[in-house]
Amino acid sequence: MHAPLPLLALSLAITASALASSAPPQPAPSQRRSLSLPLTRRNPHVHARTDHERREVLRRVGGKLRRKYGTKLGKRKVEERSLERRSVIDIVNQGTDASYYATIGVGTPSQAFQVILDTGSSTLWLTSQELSAYLQNSQYEVGEGFNVGASSTWTNSSSSYKLAYGSGTTYVWAGTDTVQLGDYSLTDSAVNVAFDAQDPLITTPVSGILGLGWERLAPDQSTPFWQTLAEKNMISANDTMSFYLTRMRGQPIYNSNQLEPGGTFTLGELDSSLYTGGITYHSLLAEDYWRIKLDSIQVDSDAVFTPSFTLGAAIDSGTTLIGGPSEDVAKIYAAIDGAQEGTGALEGYWTYPCDTSSRVYFTFDGQQYAVNPQDLIFNTLNDGRCQGAIFALEDGASSETSQSIQWVIGDTLMKNYYTVFRYNPAAVGFAALSDQAIATQTETGSVPSPTIGDASSTGTGAGSKSSGDNGASTGRAVRSGIAVAVAAVLGAAMAL
DSSP, X not given: OOOOOOOOOOOOOOOOOOOOOXXXXXXXXXXXXXXXXXXXXXXTTTTOOXXXXXXXXXXXXXXXXXXXXXXXXXXXXXXXXXXXXXXXXXXXXXXXEEEEEEEEEETTTTEEEEEXXXXXXXXXXXXXXXXXXXXXXXXXXXXXXXXXXXXXTOXXXXXXXXXXXXXXXXXXXXXXXXXXXXXXEEEEEEEEEEEEOSSOOOOTTEEEEEEOSOGGGXXXXXXXXXXXXXXXXXXXXXXXXXXXXXXXXXXXXXXXXXXXXXXXXXXSOOOGGGEEEEEEEEEOSSBTTBEEEEXXXXXXXXXXXXXXXXXXXXXOTTOOSEEEEHHHHHHHHXXXXXXXXXXXXGTTOEEEETTOOOOEEEEETTEEEEEOHHHHEEEEOTTSEEEESEEEEESSOOOTTOOSOXXXXXXXXXXXXXXXXXXXXXXXXEEEEOHHHXXXXXXXXXXXXXXXXXXXXXXXXXXXXXXXXXXXXXXXXXXXXXXXXXXXXXXXXXXX
């Protein structure tokens, strides 16, 4: 018997091998479609209300995000943080918007699953029906698993690989099946099924992760669902994927439901009602993570961090927080009156007086973007101080020679802007939210039904290319033409 473990698709080997395949017949642009679906926020840890419970949950949050990007903090448990590249962040109480998920259909007949939408990984994986049952019997709250035996189109590739974590390993069968997201359906699309894991990182009703990163990150060497759509010209190269994320930040946790509307995720089309002015695009430094050039960080009018070399920051929809090297993060909080570095369960975090109104700015390619002071508060502690949402992802300072992702920019910043992920030319774009978007950003209400309609645009996936442990391949990300209503997970403490 195995103690349950994190089940996240890891961004493991990053090898540069170009994808070469013959292009199938491509539909004309007029045949592309778009679709919009509502987002939902979840707060699975709503009952963690005492200071002790909060601190314990928060301790796990930072550790799992550090393992997600293969970084480490301090000398303790280094071996537990050196391998894990991906993790799901379940944020704590206080209306924190932890992660965002959508409903997909897998198999024939189609089985519905809730999956995190994650631009920081590139693999679609689901828990198996057997693993989900085992975890649920072990008092872990996870979504229903994939019943491969009930799908007439499931194909096992006869290969498996492991997702290595510092604290254990997740074993995944590689295979293919029919996958549907919104109006789009692909047959023979890569689907990875977890059959063994420890310390699960996902919580009900989520059953897995849909990676929206570049093919180079996929440990099973498979082309991501969204990338296949793009390569088949089923979706637009320019208006590829965009997020509008709602905010529960600042609202009493006791006045919100565990699931709340979370905004919209859009494939292949931009929703002009959600933003105002133009979209400022920032070219990618590489086609692996959605990495763009970080110029500087400022607190109010004070520049606190300005690297003298090209430094990339990954824009990651699957991460709630903002993480960076400890010495550079310390410079941010040094400019905030009353800020103090945390210890114990709060190691790697900083706290500060909750009445602080300081605003933090990140500059990418000369364009400045602000973090709302509400979003800077990760949690309110019982001593009246607030825990900051910018934390130490690893020890030391940003380095020109480091091979790791040193800065990760998650939903803490993304909620402040309409965020676009563009396939060609590869870039991340930001636009100011419209008055309409701002007015509805904190509204509570009913969540979308986890059901799947009929697909109106179908194609054939690239299949699974896994042939061993932790392989990797490269390629281009996908062009999208679907505006997909998704669900935002609120307040989960073990987020991606």
